[in-house]
Amino acid sequence: MRRLAQTLAKRALQAKSRASSSSSAAAAPCLTHTPSSTTTKAPAMSPNSPQEANGSKRNLSSSIVWSPPITVDNINPQVLACEYAVRGEIVAHAERLQHKLLHNPSTLPFNELIYCNIGNPQSLGQQPITFFREVAALCDYPGLLDKDETHGIFSSDSIARAEKIINSIPGRATGAYSHSKGVKALRATIAEGIERRDGYPSDPEDIFLTDGASPGVHMMMQLTIRNQQDGIMCPIPQYPLYSASIALHDGTLVPYYLDESTGWGLDVSELKSRLQAATAAGINVRALVVINPGNPTGQVLSEQNQQSIVQFCKDENLLLLADEVYQENVYVDNKKFTSFKKIARSMGYTEKDFSLVSFHSISKGYYGECGRRGGYMEVTGLDSEVKDQIYKVASVNLCSNISGQIMMSLVMNPPKVGDESFELYTNERDGILSSLGRRAKMLAEALNKLEGVTCNEAEGAMYLFPRIELPEGAIKAAKAAGMVPDTFYCRRLLDATGIVVVPGSGFRQVPGTWHFRITILPPEDKMPSIITKLSTFHERFMQEFQP
Numbered sequence: 448m449r450r451l452a453q454t455l456a457k458r459a460l461q462a463k464s465r466a467s468s469s470s471s472a473a474a475a476p477c478l479t480h481t482p483s484s485t486t487t488k489a490p491a492m493s494p495n496s497p498q499e500a501n502g503s504k505r506n507l508s509s510s511i512v513w514s515p516p517i518t519v520d521n522i523n524p525q526v527l528a529c530e531y532a533v534r535g536e537i538v539a540h541a542e543r544l545q546h547k548l549l550h551n552p553s554t555l556p557f558n559e560l561i562y563c564n565i566g567n568p569q570s571l572g573q574q575p576i577t578f579f580r581e582v583a584a585l586c587d588y589p590g591l592l593d594k595d596e597t598h599g600i601f602s603s604d605s606i607a608r609a610e611k612i613i614n615s616i617p618g619r620a621t622g623a624y625s626h627s628k629g630v631k632a633l634r635a636t637i638a639e640g641i642e643r644r645d646g647y648p649s650d651p652e653d654i655f656l657t658d659g660a661s662p663g664v665h666m667m668m669q670l671t672i673r674n675q676q677d678g679i680m681c682p683i684p685q686y687p688l689y690s691a692s693i694a695l696h697d698g699t700l701v702p703y704y705l706d707e708s709t710g711w712g713l714d715v716s717e718l719k720s721r722l723q724a725a726t727a728a729g730i731n732v733r734a735l736v737v738i739n740p741g742n743p744t745g746q747v748l749s750e751q752n753q754q755s756i757v758q759f760c761k762d763e764n765l766l767l768l769a770d771e772v773y774q775e776n777v778y779v780d781n782k783k784f785t786s787f788k789k790i791a792r793s794m795g796y797t798e799k800d801f802s803l804v805s806f807h808s809i810s811k812g813y814y815g816e817c818g819r820r821g822g823y824m825e826v827t828g829l830d831s832e833v834k835d836q837i838y839k840v841a842s843v844n845l846c847s848n849i850s851g852q853i854m855m856s857l858v859m860n861p862p863k864v865g866d867e868s869f870e871l872y873t874n875e876r877d878g879i880l881s882s883l884g885r886r887a888k889m890l891a892e893a894l895n896k897l898e899g900v901t902c903n904e905a906e907g908a909m910y911l912f913p914r915i916e917l918p919e920g921a922i923k924a925a926k927a928a929g930m931v932p933d934t935f936y937c938r939r940l941l942d943a944t945g946i947v948v949v950p951g952s953g954f955r956q957v958p959g960t961w962h963f964r965i966t967i968l969p970p971e972d973k974m975p976s977i978i979t980k981l982s983t984f985h986e987r988f989m990q991e992f993q994p
């Protein structure tokens with residue numbers, strides 16, 4: 448009898464534990480699909496389902512597995528189509544290695560990861576500009592303006608600037624939403640800065656302040672692309688924001704190729720033939736993107752080249768989208784940045800006969816304030832009804848962040864001769880830019896010494912985009928590993944050295960050519976050791992796959 452009672456008690460316990468484990472399995476979202484877990488077959492297990500409300504409890508069978516209503520099989524296919532290599536699979540692998548470095552460092556052949564994959568200057572040690580940060584700090588904490596000690600810590604012009612900015616914000620409320628285009632007085636300061644830069648008028652009403660240049664680009668893609676038949680011409684190689692945004696908005700990227708053999712030059716005959724081919728294929732080409740200085744290619748366009756682009760857009764009635772976020776990053780004496788607005792105006796085109804949207808940002812230049820998210824787009828030559836629609840779309844996001852708006856106004860109106868901060872500001876700015884120029888040169892020279900590598904100099908921006916002739920054996924090995932050959936190279940580089948770069952395929956490239964993009968941002972004193980690591984890896988890689 449006692450044994451029978453024990454057996455029954457044991458069975459009851461086992462049954463209870465089976466029931467609780469099947470209900471917890473049912474409650475956990477399941478990412479793998481069983482035949483009964485597809486969205487069509489599996490009933491939803493909502494706690495508010497009518498059966499439960501009626502008190503009739505569903506009998507959970509182990510064959511029914513809950514599946515979330517939104518799965519990777521049924522999300523917007525444009526989201527799946529969108530790729531962003533700058534933070535792609537190589538970076539995901541770097542993050543895994545970072546974790547390993549923390550918990551199991553002896554298993555890795557390096558003791559730090561060097562992130563050369565993204566133009567994020569301050570993450571690699573670049574120091575912010577003192578004047579900009581002083582004004583930002585005072586605007587964030589205006590209470591400091593009333594304290595005597597503040598005058599001993601902050602420069603007189605940063606105090607005056609912060610006061611001016613705060614007084615220009617409605618209600619002096621730096622934590623309030625602003626106008627959806629941005630604080631009017633800050634837009635006026637930016638318009639004045641554009642006028643000083645170009646020598647042509649700029650209207651604050653044409654300025655839309657954004658959280659970096661990226662949201663402005665997305666907004667313009669949203670406005671321009673109506674369906675898959677709408678095409679946007681983009682340089683190849685391109686910064687993947689463009690391919691990603693075009694994919695998200697379900698448009699068609701119409702490539703035009705930059706010519707590596709002429710220092711990533713841009714030939715208007717290439718634009719014409721690509722436009723013709725796209726039109727013949729039934730694509731309505733609506734806009735042309737130009738990135739100057741270029742990313743990932745680093746070229747600075749000549750003024751003649753810019754004029755041909757403007758003329759091409761004018762002749763073909765295309766909207767010109769000018770990405771000018773690297774306008775301060777020019778390192779060669781024989782080139783200088785000139786805005787597309789200045790070029791168009793100097794050719795006699797005005798607000799009335801030429802459509803141009805220019806993008807700028809606080810993320811790059813010598814300021815590198817990427818994480819603060821600030822930028823603007825200047826929308827010219829589009830009629831007021833279209834600008835109203837852009838304003839409406841901007842309003843859906845309420846406004847861009849106020850710190851970014853303030854920073855953008857400072858970038859476009861830095862200290863002037865006679866201001867207390869001027870000397871320090873100039874020293875900091877010139878120190879950063881001249882060091883970036885030296886780093887670009889040093890790295891390009893080293894890359895050009897490597898077997899099978901050719902690299903154009905970086906005239907501007909923050910990157911080098913070397914071409915690698917990969918041995919046949921490496922291409923085969925990449926295929927066997929299920930990787931694109933330049934991704935295979937970058938992955939091997941990362942595993943061997945901790946250096947994170949982006950495969951050229953993420954930016955698109957002439958088919959059959961292989962590249963990678965590396966930033967010039969690591970601190971200057973670290974460059975020699977990075978170059979040694981890179982060169983040693985490359986030699987070994989080439990030896991390994993030599994026929």
Ligand SMILES: Cc1ncc(COP(=O)(O)O)c(C=O)c1O
Binds near residue numbers: 660662772809
């Ligand atoms: C050419 C180009 N445009 C736009 C951006 C976007 O910058 P943000 O959104 O930070 O202003 C970047 C960032 O790297 C870039 O390289």
